[in-house]
Amino acid sequence: MSKVYFKDLSYIKELLASVEHSQLFILADENSKGHCYPLIKDYLEYHQVIEISSGEKHKTLDSCNLIWNALTNATADRKALLINLGGGVITDMGGFCAGTYKRGIRFINIPTTLLSQVDASVGAKTGIDFNGYKNHIGLFCEAEAVLVNPTFHQTLPQEQLVSGYAEMLKHGLIADQKHWQDCLENGYGKFSNELIQQSVKIKEKVVEADPTEKGLRKILNFGHTIGHAIETHLLNTENELLHGEAIGLGMIAEAFISRSKGLLSDQEYQIIIKELGRIYNSSKIEKASYVEIKRLCKQDKKNQNGELNMSLLKNIGQAVYDIPVEEELIDEALNVIL
Numbered sequence: 001m002s003k004v005y006f007k008d009l010s011y012i013k014e015l016l017a018s019v020e021h022s023q024l025f026i027l028a029d030e031n032s033k034g035h036c037y038p039l040i041k042d043y044l045e046y047h048q049v050i051e052i053s054s055g056e057k058h059k060t061l062d063s064c065n066l067i068w069n070a071l072t073n074a075t076a077d078r079k080a081l082l083i084n085l086g087g088g089v090i091t092d093m094g095g096f097c098a099g100t101y102k103r104g105i106r107f108i109n110i111p112t113t114l115l116s117q118v119d120a121s122v123g124a125k126t127g128i129d130f131n132g133y134k135n136h137i138g139l140f141c142e143a144e145a146v147l148v149n150p151t152f153h154q155t156l157p158q159e160q161l162v163s164g165y166a167e168m169l170k171h172g173l174i175a176d177q178k179h180w181q182d183c184l185e186n187g188y189g190k191f192s193n194e195l196i197q198q199s200v201k202i203k204e205k206v207v208e209a210d211p212t213e214k215g216l217r218k219i220l221n222f223g224h225t226i227g228h229a230i231e232t233h234l235l236n237t238e239n240e241l242l243h244g245e246a247i248g249l250g251m252i253a254e255a256f257i258s259r260s261k262g263l264l265s266d267q268e269y270q271i272i273i274k275e276l277g278r279i280y281n282s283s284k285i286e287k288a289s290y291v292e293i294k295r296l297c298k299q300d301k302k303n304q305n306g307e308l309n310m311s312l313l314k315n316i317g318q319a320v321y322d323i324p325v326e327e328e329l330i331d332e333a334l335n336v337i338l
Ligand SMILES: NC(=O)c1ccc[n+]([C@@H]2O[C@H](COP(=O)([O-])OP(=O)(O)OC[C@H]3O[C@@H](n4cnc5c(N)ncnc54)[C@H](O)[C@@H]3O)[C@@H](O)[C@H]2O)c1
Pocket: 029, 030, 031, 032, 035, 036, 054, 055, 056, 059, 086, 087, 088, 089, 090, 092, 112, 113, 114, 115, 116, 119, 120, 121, 122, 123, 124, 125, 126, 135, 152, 153, 154, 155, 156, 157, 160, 163, 167, 242, 243, 244
């Protein structure tokens, strides 16, 4: 699996020297180009910047077209190297475009949001949304390397930190009670390299055990069946949520289902909803949307043979996967986050 480096940004020079390449391209959106590119520019040799518009609504085939066209117009060959500089939208989509261009060129991830540093840039899931379904088209495709540096947080809006914090709390809930505690003690004002590293280590351990999600890796998807459905349902509306904000609500709903299934104790459920509910509580979901949310859940990648399967919690720090869930339980769970 890709190595994750927690180093100064100047380390880019060494990474570039270690990956033989013919041409260098930087993929960014307007925010990562404005705020992050100036911090790395001096460490780069001659290169071309490919800029796409920011946000989940641009994680689409149209943006891929722009990226593939830019590579084609520059006559990029199979030894071309792409640096994905940005949040999870950039690392997911850039990885996918690199993995498919001329059947695959190499790429390095330089994640610039907390969420992409602790989760999206690590583990080789790449892809785009399609027909309104999250990450519906994609590849498992490894980055050559990932360079993580919290300097990028200086320009990140607070809500983006809160969004990334959800995936860190998820890592604690599914696999490491101490990390959950450490995250709660830390709060979401500022994140040390150490806490970010702890979170990445949890993800790496799960991915190493099951790189292509045949089994155990599904635990990283806790909160995502309902979270993704909420995120998709609200995309392009005035109530749009960031990925982590939607996953925060998804985790509350799926913790409820965990308790209903007799997996999670009431005591731990109460702790989880108290802590998550303090932060992820701005739900703008109406009862009329439940049918649509359940329809979206049916497209989740963990489902099989028409059965809805979720990853749920057994304890704080332990998750289980492939648990069949009845639709009525989703209604009840949505009532909890309303
Ligand atoms: N592949 C995976 O394993 C995985 C894991 C988790 C999430 N994801 C995906 O990641 C995406 C969410 O990632 P995200 O939260 O990073 O969102 P994002 O990529 O949309 O970035 C959030 C916003 O921050 C801006 N930005 C980025 N860096 C900045 C900086 N340093 N300063 C100021 N602004 C900056 C971006 O332009 C964007 O507007 C979702 O599409 C989600 O599905 C993938």
